[in-house]
Amino acid sequence: MTVLAYGTNAGDKPLAPMNISRRAPGAHDVQIEIDYCGVCHSDLHQARSEWPGTLYPCVPGHEIIGHVSAVGAGVTRFAVGETVGVGCLVGSCRSCFSCDDGMEQYCEHGFIGTYNGHSTEPPGHTLGGYSQRIVVEDHFVLKIAHKENLAGVAPLLCAGITTYSPLRHWGAGPGKKVGIVGIGGLGHMGIKLSHAMGAHTVAFTTSESKREDAKALGADEVIVSKNADEMKAHGRSFDLIINTVAASHNLDVFVNLLKRDGTMVMCGVPDHPHPAFNVGGLIFKRGTIAGSLIGGIAETQEMLDFCAEKGIWAEIEMIKMQEIEAAFERMRKSDVKYRFVIDNSTIAE
Amino acid sequence: MTVLAYGTNAGDKPLAPMNISRRAPGAHDVQIEIDYCGVCHSDLHQARSEWPGTLYPCVPGHEIIGHVSAVGAGVTRFAVGETVGVGCLVGSCRSCFSCDDGMEQYCEHGFIGTYNGHSTEPPGHTLGGYSQRIVVEDHFVLKIAHKENLAGVAPLLCAGITTYSPLRHWGAGPGKKVGIVGIGGLGHMGIKLSHAMGAHTVAFTTSESKREDAKALGADEVIVSKNADEMKAHGRSFDLIINTVAASHNLDVFVNLLKRDGTMVMCGVPDHPHPAFNVGGLIFKRGTIAGSLIGGIAETQEMLDFCAEKGIWAEIEMIKMQEIEAAFERMRKSDVKYRFVIDNSTIAE
Numbered sequence: 001m002t003v004l005a006y007g008t009n010a011g012d013k014p015l016a017p018m019n020i021s022r023r024a025p026g027a028h029d030v031q032i033e034i035d036y037c038g039v040c041h042s043d044l045h046q047a048r049s050e051w052p053g054t055l056y057p058c059v060p061g062h063e064i065i066g067h068v069s070a071v072g073a074g075v076t077r078f079a080v081g082e083t084v085g086v087g088c089l090v091g092s093c094r095s096c097f098s099c100d101d102g103m104e105q106y107c108e109h110g111f112i113g114t115y116n117g118h119s120t121e122p123p124g125h126t127l128g129g130y131s132q133r134i135v136v137e138d139h140f141v142l143k144i145a146h147k148e149n150l151a152g153v154a155p156l157l158c159a160g161i162t163t164y165s166p167l168r169h170w171g172a173g174p175g176k177k178v179g180i181v182g183i184g185g186l187g188h189m190g191i192k193l194s195h196a197m198g199a200h201t202v203a204f205t206t207s208e209s210k211r212e213d214a215k216a217l218g219a220d221e222v223i224v225s226k227n228a229d230e231m232k233a234h235g236r237s238f239d240l241i242i243n244t245v246a247a248s249h250n251l252d253v254f255v256n257l258l259k260r261d262g263t264m265v266m267c268g269v270p271d272h273p274h275p276a277f278n279v280g281g282l283i284f285k286r287g288t289i290a291g292s293l294i295g296g297i298a299e300t301q302e303m304l305d306f307c308a309e310k311g312i313w314a315e316i317e318m319i320k321m322q323e324i325e326a327a328f329e330r331m332r333k334s335d336v337k338y339r340f341v342i343d344n345s346t347i348a349e
Numbered sequence: 350m351t352v353l354a355y356g357t358n359a360g361d362k363p364l365a366p367m368n369i370s371r372r373a374p375g376a377h378d379v380q381i382e383i384d385y386c387g388v389c390h391s392d393l394h395q396a397r398s399e400w401p402g403t404l405y406p407c408v409p410g411h412e413i414i415g416h417v418s419a420v421g422a423g424v425t426r427f428a429v430g431e432t433v434g435v436g437c438l439v440g441s442c443r444s445c446f447s448c449d450d451g452m453e454q455y456c457e458h459g460f461i462g463t464y465n466g467h468s469t470e471p472p473g474h475t476l477g478g479y480s481q482r483i484v485v486e487d488h489f490v491l492k493i494a495h496k497e498n499l500a501g502v503a504p505l506l507c508a509g510i511t512t513y514s515p516l517r518h519w520g521a522g523p524g525k526k527v528g529i530v531g532i533g534g535l536g537h538m539g540i541k542l543s544h545a546m547g548a549h550t551v552a553f554t555t556s557e558s559k560r561e562d563a564k565a566l567g568a569d570e571v572i573v574s575k576n577a578d579e580m581k582a583h584g585r586s587f588d589l590i591i592n593t594v595a596a597s598h599n600l601d602v603f604v605n606l607l608k609r610d611g612t613m614v615m616c617g618v619p620d621h622p623h624p625a626f627n628v629g630g631l632i633f634k635r636g637t638i639a640g641s642l643i644g645g646i647a648e649t650q651e652m653l654d655f656c657a658e659k660g661i662w663a664e665i666e667m668i669k670m671q672e673i674e675a676a677f678e679r680m681r682k683s684d685v686k687y688r689f690v691i692d693n694s695t696i697a698e
Contacts, residue, residue, distance in 0.1 A: 097609075098609050103635075106609045106634055106635060108609075169635070236457065260446075260452070260455045260457075263637070266628045266631060267632070269628055269632060270628065273625035273626070273627060273628070275625060276623060276624060277622070277625075277626075278622060279615045279618055279619065279622070279623065281640070282615060282638070283616070283618060283640030284455070284640070285640070286455060286518070286640060286641050286642065287639065288612070288638065288639040290635065290638075291629070291630070291633070291634070292635050293632045
């Protein structure tokens with residue numbers, strides 16, 4: 001079946017309308033008409049070949065909310081008409097120890113991304129949510145309990161789970177002091193989620209102008225990281241720091257803020273490596289620098305249910321599909337509060 | 350009381366005999382006649398001012414075995430004649446949360462090192478184990494259950510605990526695959542201890558010639574880290590890697606060997622920082638790079654008791670005090686299997 005999408009055939013070409021084919025749903029497939037798709041920085045990096053290995057044509061998009069239009073004969077958990085989500089993963093080996101543990105994102109054979117992943121169907125790789133429809137194996141489809149503002153749910157599927165997973169894994173909650181570095185798509189979700197988990201939540205920003213915004217998102221305190229005195233006052237006090245900044249920056253200044261046994265979790269991959277860090281900074285407090293990648297399907301469902309229960313949505317700016325290039329350029333300048341979401345009904349306009 | 354020691358008054362002067370004063374034991378002090386003192390790389394770095402902040406005169410030594418010659422009125426745990434040990438710590442605040450947790454090495458106010466630490470007595474800083482006698486507060490004195498080869502026990506007090514603590518903290522034991530990088534003073538203890546804890550123990554060395562030595566120490570496997578194929582065959586397989594190498598080196602090659610949720614623990618501070626590492630290497634496996642510093646007093650006692658029970662000693666080469674400069678030079682070239690230990694009875698020769 002042919003559907004309309006927005007994609008590009010080369011890194012130096014803007015996104016434009018194109019026809020793509022979607023398979024007829026197999027026995028375990030869910031066919032989804034896409035209502036909204038969040039715009040992640042990864043979409044831009046991949047489409048523009050700023051990350052290696054982009055396969056063209058490239059149709060980005062992995063923060064997908066839609067409704068079921070057909071299900072395969074073997075699908076029991078989803079019914080036509082139901083609102084569902086698809087995040088960054090549409091496949092994995094399902095048999096390695098990480099998949100067995102419900103952590104498909106760490107699949108030992110490599111997970112299949114919602115776009116730019118290996119596929120046996122034309123064009124030989126997966127095509128994402130900047131399109132009218134997607135067909136996904138039921139295991140990788142999420143239930144959506146939110147009843148309204150579904151566009152604001154879309155970013156939970158990447159920005160939300162990317163911060164939720166490390167917050168949960170490293171024990172954010174009452175009695176813990178948690179820092180969120182960077183107040184963008186990921187960071188603004190990190191603040192909301194950490195606050196909702198009951199942690200004392202501290203937002204770091206490079207800009208004084210974001211102080212009130214961060215408090216409005218739920219931060220108990222805001223630190224302007226350029227202010228050395230303000231930073232020093234928080235030395236050796238953080239149990240956990242979620243670092244969402246993808247630009248290369250000095251890690252030592254944040255390691256210095258960790259408490260004994262504290263952890264800084266890196267969620268972004270910079271174009272250029274962060275400068276060499278001081279190992280001594282970790283040694284004298286048994287500190288750790290960790291990495292974390294999105295979340296598994298079970299944990300993503302847990303996150304969606306948590307957000308529905310707590311009334312958490314992403315802060316978004318809705319755009320038409322035709323506005324994607326302008327949105328990309330604004331995103332480069334961090335000129336968005338805090339996530340663009342495409343109204344996919346506009347694709348055919 | 351004046352006793353003989355070996356120390357130096359400047360970074361560019363060799364160690365030589367000098368007289369130092371030791372306090373008369375206070376109510377909670379233990380006076381120890383030093384029998385053996387291990388020679389740690391830190392001794393060399395500090396004496397030579399290769400690390401910042403050396404206070405002169407500098408008398409190194411923090412792997413001390415001796416026997417009690419006097420105790421203060423308030424000392425109940427030690428008696429005259431008893432064999433005891435002193436490691437890297439002789440003081441801490443005893444009231445911060447790390448001290449309360451028995452982790453004096455992470456004291457929030459800074460622990461007092463056995464040498465080069467703050468002291469209210471002359472010369473205003475602590476003087477270490479390259480001396481005939483030391484007087485230490487009872488809390489920081491260790492019981493020694495080993496009945497023979499006491500010289501081989503001395504290095505447990507730094508090299509032993511520095512590897513034991515992270516092995517225990519990060520769960521080395523049956524079913525775990527543990528790597529030890531570097532087969533020197535620390536690394537050879539790491540191999541012995543990991544093996545004794547029941548972990549599948551893999552030694553990394555840059556030199557084919559050390560393969561059999563590492564096996565003799567207890568390694569189940571040995572990997573020559575320059576051999577790319579050998580390294581690749583172990584990709585994503587280690588639960589824990591204890592990295593004892595203090596020279597600047599590429600961390601990514603070891604991060605690549607970590608399993609999902611695996612940890613590499615850095616135990617050495619290089620003169621020059623390690624090259625910038627690839628954050629993506631951590632992100633795609635929820636890996637961590639951690640630091641760890643020696644161990645607390647309770648854990649050091651646990652380690653000593655564990656070693657006595659399992660029959661573990663350091664492999665040593667005994668030297669006379671007068672041979673210390675030659676030992677330093679050989680240590681620089683890693684020409685020691687695996688630790689020099691001073692026979693302190695030779696100081697007066």
